[in-house]
Amino acid sequence: MNSKLREWIWFANLKGIITRKKNELLELFGTPALIYEADAIALAKTGILNRENIEAILSAEPRKTVDETMEKLVLNNISVITQEDEAYPELLKNIADPPVCLYVKGNIEREEMSIGIVGSRRASGYGITTTKKISSELAEYGICVISGMARGIDTAAHHGALSSGGRTIAVFGCGLDIVYPPENRRLMERIIENGAVVSEYPPGTIPAPHHFPVRNRIVSGMSIGILVVEAGEKSGSLITAQLALEQGRDVYALPGNVISINSRGTNKLIQDGAKLITSVYDIIDEIRWYKNFRKNTVLDLNDFRNRKKIPDSLDIEEQSVMQMLSVEPLQIDEIHNRLSIELQLLHRVLLSLEMKGLIRREAGGKYIIQI
Amino acid sequence: MLSKVTSCGLSGIDGYIVSVETDISNGLPAFDIVGLADIAVREAKERVRAAIRNSGFEFPSRRITINLAPADLKKEGTSYDLPIAAGVLSATGIIPLEFFNNSLLCGELSLDGTLRPVYGVLPKTIAARDNEIKSIVVPPENAYEAAVVKGVRVIPVRNLSELVLYAKGEVEIIPVEEEWDKHAANGENEKEPDFSDVRGQYHVKRALEVAAAGGHNLLMIGSPGSGKTMLARRMPSILPDMTFDEALEVTKIYSVAGLLPPETSLVRKRPFRAPHHTISSVGLVGGGRIPRPGEVSLAHLGVLFLDELPEFSKNALEVLRQPLEDGFAMISRINASITYPCRTTLVAAANPCKCGNYLDETRPCNCTQQEVRNYLGKLSGPLLDRIDIQVEVPSLKYNELDEQEPSEPSSLIKKRVNAARAIQQERLKNNRIYCNSQMTPSMIRRFCRLDKESSALLKEAFSRLNLTARSYNRILKVARTIADLDGTPEIEAVHIAEAIQYRALDRSFFE
Structure with missing residues (x-):
């Protein structure tokens, strides 16, 4: 040392x-x-x-x-990166108030293409699904996904990046010896293996409400742009977007249903000039000029609808249900009404599709496509 | 002079014969009642004295002793007024002693000698029949209730003078008769809530149909205004018609509880009870200083609807477990324990969170993630173990409310339910239970055999969908009912699939 x-x-x-x-x-x-x-x-x-x-x-x-x-x-195998260390992230160093030290488990790189993803802790199925998809595609481009490992969107963002073998960094609002939220223990281990967990708080610091806005400046500070997926009208994610703008970062927002309260914040961001994101390509388009962008990766850049895989092995009812479902959650009654498949058969079809991993049942008995 | 008049007391919902013995002897004027009489019975002497005088008879100013035998059982209520007055009149020779050989008397007296209605007349009449007593004298308001029991002449008496004239044979009173079939036909005409009023909600309606067919308890989870209460209120309309014996049993409970409307003979519609969530545990399962049946017994053979289930006190929900499991509520006292039957279908409704908007896309939910988790978490464990079917009730969208096509009426659903019940009764007749929800694990193993396809499906579902072990038997029972609704002897994969979809809370409701 x-x-x-x-x-x-x-x-x-x-x-x-x-x-x-x-x-x-x-x-x-x-x-x-x-x-x-x-x-x-x-x-x-x-x-x-x-x-x-x-x-x-x-x-x-x-x-x-x-x-x-x-x-x-x-004791906890935590390393410290100070402002004079080589590994201290270049982008972070240039914000108005960079942390004096970063506590790190895992490894971080000085110059790394990173995108921050933030959003509601109480996300909808739409938010979770699209976050996972965009995050995993960003990782396929070799972009590191930074988030806060909170419930909801944050967790989905880390899972997405890990699912395609990419790097991801979680910035904590507490000491690194504490897992918060506790159910993410396993996720935290995987993040450390494939990236790092980072905090400016020394070990032993318990999570406190005022830590999180401060933590968010690191999320945006380490990133070249911030993607806001779902945010309510007065949400912390909007504060992060504000911080990102002050730090001169790009702000991207995923549009949502105009009725959904989960999307009011993001839709407002778009009205205020944030870039509207419909696929990962909209982000790539903005960041491809950065010097360390890996240009040689090529990805099939289709939109969400075309990404839907309908295997030929499905029977005719299963196919028609798959055709109709999207990332918009649908009640069983609505599916029944639109397809006029008998309820009893529909139960069987939905269960079988769910067990094949093609669709997902959400709280409230709503079904969405798994992408 | 000594006289003996037969009357009847109540223990639980059954009557037992009480002999009212009156002795009038010389001595200082006194009026004593012995035989563990409570306050209402002891106060009878004031009413009896006034009623006899005001009816124009002389009240003997001698030493009067009344014994209520058997003397070691507690006597409650006002229905001993009439037999005590009759005993006094008979001991003074106004009413011939022979009159009481084959009659049972009950009724409350007003000070002018008029008879007032009492509760529990139906079980008392049944006790009279079982003890081969030929006739029962009751207040006119209770006559129809008593008249459903065959083999006992029901004599409605308006006041004390009329009783005396009747006993002497000076007037004739026509016994009240009641035909079960006559009213059964009329009952159909009564307008009750019908499923045709409910637009959309096919999924939940189907779940209610399955619950009705198999007697399964059901929990609905949905935002306020999604129609949970409306759906639950229509549940009785698809339950099978009550048989005479069932109606008798329900009427007994209502009679004992004093909730039978005057001049009603039998409760013919299946009861629907919806107690408010502030109810105490005693109110729910019965009890009290003078034991009375609770809501769960008042819903016997009908529906007990608990709206806002998580808002009920923890204590009230805990005491509900044993009655739901056993089909009777037992109230223990130092000197006796009383059982009230309560084979009821529990229909419960719950909001998904405290503010109710958790599943609603258009209204903001103010609850934290932890609060959302805790809210339904209150219900976990043994109580949920007794609820076979858990469904989510979606909020209706406007276009569904506007739907022109009328929904299926209750009568059609009821036909299917009746058919499914008939199959179950046939299958379970040797096991002394009457519907699928009551099957024990060994019966489930016997009657819920799965073919290869369906057992493979169930196995896969368990490993893929994180179903909990406790839901295994529930799924089999519900699947059995769905197969019965289909009229198929074997449980098929579609039935298993549907049953799995009714386990909303097992399917990690919150992520």
């Missing part, structure tokens, strides 16, 4: 000083070790810090706890 690491971690974890001030201090002093050594007069001379800030820097308590933190890092 880097001998100066102790000071870096101490500095990064100082409470009561906002990240912007920390970055200004680093610029003045050059390295946290000098700040560690500095006396009250030197600190006051900077003109950045108020009395409380200076007291925080000089207080003994954080100097003691830093050793505990270092032990936890070793």
Whole structure:
């Protein structure tokens, strides 16, 4: 371990000083070790810090706890990337308030084509399905998918990227020794194997509501563009989109049903000028000029409807149900009405299609196509 | 002078003969009632005294002792007024003693001597019949209820003077008679909620049909306004017609509960009970200081509808488990335990979350993911184990409401239900149960054999769809009912497939 690491971690974890001030201090002093050594007069001379800030820097308590933190890092196999490290992501370094240190499990690269995907925790089947599809296709292009491993869209984004063997990074709003939400333990392991989990919070930090907007600036900061999949009218995803714009990132939005409350936010983003995305190609079109874009990958760029595979082995009723279903969830009564297949037979057909993995039954007894 | 008058007490929904013995002797004037009488019975002496005087007879100012035998059972209620008054009149020689040899009396007295209706007359009449008592004297309002029991002459008496004249043979009272068949025909004409009023919702209607055919308990999950209550109210209209014995049994419960409307003979329609979710556990399964049947017994042979199931108190839902399983509710007291029958079909409805909009695309749901999980999570475990069919009720879209084509009327659905029930009764007649939902695991193994195709389907469904083990027997039972509705002796793959679709909560409702 880097001998100066102790000071870096101490500095990064100082409470009561906002990240912007920390970055200004680093610029003045050059390295946290000098700040560690500095006396009250030197600190006051900077003109950045108020009395409380200076007291925080000089207080003994954080100097003691830093050793505990270092032990936890070793224990949990977490590495630290500081602003002066090679591996610190180039894009992130250039935002207004980059984190002093990043705690990392897995590996991150300095220059990596990344797209952030954010959206509602309470996503619809439409949102989940399209997220998985776009995310897996981005991964096929060699693009790393960054998200927050929250429930809903975030989880779908990671799953999508992993499903086509791509890289994906999850940015946490808590310490890396905590799995939040807990049901994503297995997912977290897979992300570490195929990318990294990242946080600016030291191990032991529990998830708190105010961590998440701060975390989101890292999601957009590490990405060249942000895709918002489903967002309600006042959702955190819209805050992320706002941050992304401030950081000069592209904002893409997936349109949705105008009635659906899950899509009000994204439709509003499109009205405000975000790029409307109907397939992965709309994103590729925007980012293909970046120097590290792998141009040699070629993908069949069909829209959602054509991606629907209807195997020939299906019988005639199964085929007609497959023809009709889409990513728009349909109740069994609606299918029954439109196709006039007898209910009892329809039960059999739907069950068999579901077991073949071609369709999916959602909460509320609605069916959508599995793509 | 000593006289003996026969009357009747109630234990649960059955009557037992009580002998009211009156002794009038010389001594200081007194009026005592012994034989574990409760307050209402002890107060009878005031009513009896006034009623006898106001009817124009003399009340003896001597020592009167009344014994209610058997003396070790608690006597409750006001129906002993009439036998006590008759006993006093008979002990003073106004009514001939022979009159009571073959009559059972019950009724409450008003101070002017008029008879007022009492509850529990039907079981009392049945007790009279079983003890070979030839006639029963009742208030006129209770006469029709008593008259359904064959072999007992029902004498409606308006007041005490009329009783005296009748007992002396000075007036003739025509016994009330009641024909079961006559009213059965009339019952059809009554307008009750019909499934033809419900547009769309084919899937849920079908689930209700299956539930009615097999006696399966059912849970509907859907947003407010999706029509859960409307659908549940129509459930009785597709249940098979009640037989005379069933009607008698239901009427007994209503009679004991004092809920029988005056001048009604029998409850002919299957009961539909919809208690509010603030109901206590006692209100639901019965009990109280003076035990009364609860809602689950009042829904005997009918439908118990629990709207907003997760809003019921945990305690109330817990006590519901045993009655639902056993078909009777047992109320234990120190000196006796009483059972009320409650073979009812439970139809429950629940919102998908606290605000109800979780599955609704157009209205925002304010619940957090955790709240959504917890809401139906309250129901998990043993209670859900007793609910075979769980369906989601979608919100209707306008074009479905506007649909011109009329829906299938209840009478057609009922025909299919009746046919399926007949098959079940034939198959299960040696097992002392009457419908598929009551099958025990060993009966399921015997009657729900699967062919190769359907057992392969079930096996695959279990591994692919994360079905829980507890749903295995439920699926088989429901599949058996669906096959019965189809009239096929063997369970086929389509039946299994449909039954699997009725396990909404097993299919990881929330992702």
